[in-house]
Amino acid sequence: MPLVTERQRIQHLLRRAGFGYSAAELERYGRLGLEGTVDHLLHPEVVDDSHVDATIKSSLKRDPMEHRPSLIARWHLRLVHTERPLLEKLTYFWHDHFATSLSKVRPHLLLQQNETLRANALGSFQDLLLSITRDPAMLVWLDNRANQKNAPNENYAREVMELYTLGRGKDYTETDIKEAARAFTGWRVDDANMENMSQFARAVFTPKRHDGGVKTVLGVTGRLDDAGVIGILAEHPDTPGYVGAKLWRFFAVPEPTPEMIARTTRAYFEHNGSIRAMVRTILLSDEMYSPQAYRWRIKSPVELIVGAERALGARTIGYGEIENSRAMGQVLFEPPNPAGWPGGATWVNSTTLLARANFAHHLTQAGKGRAFGVDVPGLLAASGVQRAGLAGANALVDYLLDLLVGGDVDAMTRDVLLQHLGAPYHYSFEQAAKSGTLNGVVYLVLGMPLYQLA
Amino acid sequence: MPTDETFLDRPLGRRTLIRRGIAFVSTAALMPPAFVRAVFDEASVASAAEAPRRVLVILQLGGGNDGLNTVVPYRDGAYHDARRQLGLNPESLLHLNDEFALHPKLTGIKELYDQQRVAVVLGAGYPHPNRSHFRAMDIWHTGSTDERVYTGWLGRLLDATRYEQRALWHAANVGADEPLSLKSTSSFVPSLASVPAYALQVDPQFPRQADRRITDWLRLYRQQAEGMARQAEYGGQLAFVSETGLEAYESTVDLRRNATGYQAKTEYPRTPLASALQTVAGLVVSNLGTTIAYVTTGGFDTHAGQSGTQDRLLGVVSDAVRAFYADLDGHGLSDGVTTLGWTEFGRRVRQNGSGGTDHGTATPTFLIGGHVRGGIYGEQPSLTRLDRNGDLQFTTDFRSIYATIISGLFGTDPADVLGARYPVLPVFA
Numbered sequence: 001m002p003l004v005t006e007r008q009r010i011q012h013l014l015r016r017a018g019f020g021y022s023a024a025e026l027e028r029y030g031r032l033g034l035e036g037t038v039d040h041l042l043h044p045e046v047v048d049d050s051h052v053d054a055t056i057k058s059s060l061k062r063d064p065m066e067h068r069p070s071l072i073a074r075w076h077l078r079l080v081h082t083e084r085p086l087l088e089k090l091t092y093f094w095h096d097h098f099a100t101s102l103s104k105v106r107p108h109l110l111l112q113q114n115e116t117l118r119a120n121a122l123g124s125f126q127d128l129l130l131s132i133t134r135d136p137a138m139l140v141w142l143d144n145r146a147n148q149k150n151a152p153n154e155n156y157a158r159e160v161m162e163l164y165t166l167g168r169g170k171d172y173t174e175t176d177i178k179e180a181a182r183a184f185t186g187w188r189v190d191d192a193n194m195e196n197m198s199q200f201a202r203a204v205f206t207p208k209r210h211d212g213g214v215k216t217v218l219g220v221t222g223r224l225d226d227a228g229v230i231g232i233l234a235e236h237p238d239t240p241g242y243v244g245a246k247l248w249r250f251f252a253v254p255e256p257t258p259e260m261i262a263r264t265t266r267a268y269f270e271h272n273g274s275i276r277a278m279v280r281t282i283l284l285s286d287e288m289y290s291p292q293a294y295r296w297r298i299k300s301p302v303e304l305i306v307g308a309e310r311a312l313g314a315r316t317i318g319y320g321e322i323e324n325s326r327a328m329g330q331v332l333f334e335p336p337n338p339a340g341w342p343g344g345a346t347w348v349n350s351t352t353l354l355a356r357a358n359f360a361h362h363l364t365q366a367g368k369g370r371a372f373g374v375d376v377p378g379l380l381a382a383s384g385v386q387r388a389g390l391a392g393a394n395a396l397v398d399y400l401l402d403l404l405v406g407g408d409v410d411a412m413t414r415d416v417l418l419q420h421l422g423a424p425y426h427y428s429f430e431q432a433a434k435s436g437t438l439n440g441v442v443y444l445v446l447g448m449p450l451y452q453l454a
Numbered sequence: 455m456p457t458d459e460t461f462l463d464r465p466l467g468r469r470t471l472i473r474r475g476i477a478f479v480s481t482a483a484l485m486p487p488a489f490v491r492a493v494f495d496e497a498s499v500a501s502a503a504e505a506p507r508r509v510l511v512i513l514q515l516g517g518g519n520d521g522l523n524t525v526v527p528y529r530d531g532a533y534h535d536a537r538r539q540l541g542l543n544p545e546s547l548l549h550l551n552d553e554f555a556l557h558p559k560l561t562g563i564k565e566l567y568d569q570q571r572v573a574v575v576l577g578a579g580y581p582h583p584n585r586s587h588f589r590a591m592d593i594w595h596t597g598s599t600d601e602r603v604y605t606g607w608l609g610r611l612l613d614a615t616r617y618e619q620r621a622l623w624h625a626a627n628v629g630a631d632e633p634l635s636l637k638s639t640s641s642f643v644p645s646l647a648s649v650p651a652y653a654l655q656v657d658p659q660f661p662r663q664a665d666r667r668i669t670d671w672l673r674l675y676r677q678q679a680e681g682m683a684r685q686a687e688y689g690g691q692l693a694f695v696s697e698t699g700l701e702a703y704e705s706t707v708d709l710r711r712n713a714t715g716y717q718a719k720t721e722y723p724r725t726p727l728a729s730a731l732q733t734v735a736g737l738v739v740s741n742l743g744t745t746i747a748y749v750t751t752g753g754f755d756t757h758a759g760q761s762g763t764q765d766r767l768l769g770v771v772s773d774a775v776r777a778f779y780a781d782l783d784g785h786g787l788s789d790g791v792t793t794l795g796w797t798e799f800g801r802r803v804r805q806n807g808s809g810g811t812d813h814g815t816a817t818p819t820f821l822i823g824g825h826v827r828g829g830i831y832g833e834q835p836s837l838t839r840l841d842r843n844g845d846l847q848f849t850t851d852f853r854s855i856y857a858t859i860i861s862g863l864f865g866t867d868p869a870d871v872l873g874a875r876y877p878v879l880p881v882f883a
Contacts, residue, residue, distance in 0.1 A: 354653065
C-alpha cells in the first residue's frame with residue numbers, strides 16, 4: 001500500500017513539490033515531519049541558497065546572457081543544487097505556463113525572464129502576470145512590442161486569455177481579444193545595451209504609441225491600459241479556476257474535482273491572489289496523499305534528469321545533459337510553442353523511452369572525462385552497503401529502490417535486480433564494481449518503467 | 455462476417471484497453487467501426503512486403519503559414535490593397551498560371567509543379583473556424599471539430615487498415631514528439647530522431663555485460679507490464695510506459711535487421727527538416743513496410759516582421775522537399791511516395807501594423823509526388839467577401855483532402871476513418 005507512513009508521504013511530496021531527494025535531504029525533511037516540510041518548502045526565503053551561485057560561477061564556460069547552452073546549463077545547475085526545491089519547481093511550472101523560447105528570443109532576455117518568474121513564483125498571481133506582460137522576453141515572444149495605436153497586434157491579447165488566465169473556450173470573444181490588444185499597446189523593448197549585455201533590457205512605455213481610447217474587455221468599460229486588463233483578468237474567477245486546476249494536476253491528481261478547484265479559488269481570493277496560498281492548499285490536502293495521487297505523473301525529461309542527479313549526487317557542469325534532454329523531447333528555454341510542453345503521456349514514445357534508458361546509461365557510465373556522471377561504486381560504498389553475499393546484495397538493492405522509487409516495487413522486480421548483481425551465489429561488492437553490474441543495477445533502476453513515474 | 459480482430463497478428467493487448475480507457479469518450483462511440491474488407495486480399499499483403507507500394511508522408515507546417523503569400527493570387531487587386539507592405543511583387547513570383555503564383559522561395563516546389571507532381575488545393579478549412587493554434591491544430595489532427603475525439607485521423611486509418619499492417623514500422627514519426635494525428639486505439643507507432651540513434655546503448659567499459667543489461671532491462675519492462683501494472687494503484691501509466699518500452703525495443707531490432715545500407719542519392723540541405731525527410735527516405739528505401747511517415751517543422755506564426763521569417767522557412771521547406779524527391783527519384787521510388795503539406799490555418803487577409811499577419815482561416819494545402827496529378831484544385835476564397843473577422847471563407851473542407859488520400863492511397867472507405875462523407879478530389883490518377 002502506498003503512502004502509509006509519514007516517510008512515504010514525504011518521499012511522495014518531494015517527488016512532486018521538488019525533484020526527488022538525496023538520502024541526506026530525505027533525512028533532513030524527515031526530521032521536520034510532513035507539515036514542517038511543506039512549510040519549509042513554501043518559504044524558500046529562509047533558506048540560504050548562495051552556494052548555488054558559486055557553483056554556477058565555477059562551472060559555466062561562457063556568459064549565459066549571450067550563449068544558449070550556458071543559459072540552459074545555468075538553470076540546470078540551479079535545479080540540481082538548490083536547497084529551495086519548491087521554488088525551482090514552481091519556476092519550472094511558470095516557465096511551462098508562460099512558455100517562451102530561444103527560437104525567437106535572445107538568451108539575455110530569457111535569463112531575465114527566468115529571474116522574474118523565480119521572484120514571483122510564490123507571490124501574487126496578478127503581480128506575476130503584470131511582470132510577465134511587461135517582460136522584455138515576452139514582449140518579443142508574443143509581439144506585444146509591435147502592438148501599437150492604429151496598428152494593433154492581437155498575439156499577446158489572445159494568448160493571455162487562452163493560455164495564461166481564463167483558459168481556452170471560456171467566456172471571452174474575438175472582440176474581447178481585439179479590445180484587450182488595444183489596451184496592451186504602447187510598449188517596446190529598450191535593448192540599447194545589446195553590446196554591453198551586462199545591462200538588462202527594459203520595457204519602456206511610450207504614451208504616443210498607446211491607444212488611450214475607451215475599450216470594453218469582459219464587460220468592463222474604460223480607458224483601459226495593460227494593468228487595467230491584467231486586473232480584470234486576475235479578478236475573474238475563471239483565472240484561479242484555470243490556474244488552480246493546472247496546479248492540482250501538476251502537484252497532485254490527474255482530474256481535480258470542481259470542489260477541489262473551488263477550494264484553491266477560495267484560497268486565492270482570501271489571500272489577495274496568492275500563489276503560495278493555492279499551493280499550500282494543495283500540498284496539505286488529503287487528496288495530495290490519496291491513492292489517486294500516487295505515481296500517475298510521467299516525469300518530464302527535466303524532472304527525470306534533475307531528479308536522478310540530485311538523488312545520486314552526480315557531478316555535472318550542466319552542458320552534457322542538454323542533448324540527452326533533447327532526445328527525450330524537452331530542452332529548457334525551448335518549449336515547442338506558447339502553450340508549453342503538452343506533457344503527460346506525450347512524453348512517452350519509442351524514441352523518448354530509448355533516450356531515457358540511454359540517459360541512465362550516460363549517467364552511470366564508468367570512466368573518467370565524462371561530461372556528467374555518478375561515481376556509482378563511490379556513492380554506494382559511502383552509503384555503507386558493501387557487504388558480500390545475499391544480505392549485502394539485498395541491502396544494496398533496497399537502498400537503491402528506497403532512494404529512487406520509494407521502495408515500492410514487487411518481489412519480481414527486486415529479483416531481477418538481485419540476479420543482475422549475481423546474487424545469491426556469487427555476489428561481492430568489489431566483484432560487482434569490477435564487472436560493471438554495480439553500474440548496471442543503477443542503470444536498470446533509472447531506466448525501468450516505475451522510475452519514469454513521479 | 456468475422457470481426458476485425460480475427461485478422462490481427464497479435465491479440466489486442468492491454469495497451470488497447472489502456473488507450474481506450476484514457477480517452478474520455480471512445481471514438482467508437484462517435485465513429486462507425488472500421489470494417490475490414492470482406493475479401494482478404496493475400497496478394498496485396500504480399501506486395502506490401504516487397505516494395506513500398508504507397509507511402510504517405512505528412513509534412514506539418516506548425517504555427518499557421520500565411521497561405522496568401524504562399525500561393526499568391528497576384529492579379530487580385532484586393533490582395534495588394536490588403537498587403538501594402540507584405541504584398542509580394544508579381545514579378546518576383548513563380549507563376550503557376552495567370553491567376554496564381556508561388557512565393558519566390560518555393561523554387562523546389564515550382565520545379566516539381568512543372569513536372570506535374572504538385573497538386574495545390576485552395577481554400578482548405580472547415581465551418582466555424584477556430585483561431586486558436588492549439589484548437590485548430592487538434593481539429594486538423596483529429597479530422598474532427600468535436601472536442602471529444604481523442605484519436606488522430608492517421609491513427610484511425612492505421613486501425614482501419616491494420617489487417618495489412620504486418621510491420622512494426624508501418625508508420626513512423628520522425629522526431630521526439632508524437633503528433634496527435636497518429637494517435638490510435640491499438641496501433642504502436644515508433645518515433646525516431648535518426649536511424650543511428652535509435653538503439654539501446656551499452657557501456658563500452660563492460661562489453662561482456664551488454665547482453666545481460668539489455669536482457670534484464672527487458673525483463674524489468676516485461677515484469678512491470680505484466681505484474682505491477684495490474685495493480686490498481688498504478689493506474690494505466692505504468693502499463694503504458696512498460697508496453698511502449700517493449701515495443702520500442704522490438705522496433706530497434708527490426709530496424710537493425712532491415713535498415714541495410716541506405717545511401718542518399720543526393721545531397722540534403724543541412725536543416726533539421728531535411729534531415730528528417732532523409733530519415734524518411736532511409737525508412738522507405740530500407741523496405742521496413744512503412745506506409746505513413748510524419749515530419750514536423752514550425753515557426754510560421756508570423757505576427758510581426760513576417761517577410762524575413764516566412765522567406766527563410768519556405769526556403770527550408772522547398773529545398774528539403776526538392777532533395778527528398780531527388781533522392782527518391784535516384785532510388786526509383788518516388789512514384790510510391792505522396793507528401794501532404796498542411797498548416798493549421800492561414801492568416802488574416804489584411805496585414806497588421808507590425809509587418810505581420812494575425813491568425814486567419816482557410817489556407818492552401820499541398821499534395822506532392824506519388825501518383826498525384828499536378829494542378830490547382832478547388833476554388834480560391836474571395837478576398838473581399840470575408841467573414842466578420844476579416845478572414846477568408848473556406849471553399850474546400852480539409853477532410854475532403856483526407857478522404858482523397860484515404861481512398862486514393864489506401865483504398866479504404868474514408869467514412870470509416872472520418873465518420874462522415876466528404877467529396878473526393880480528382881487528385882490521384
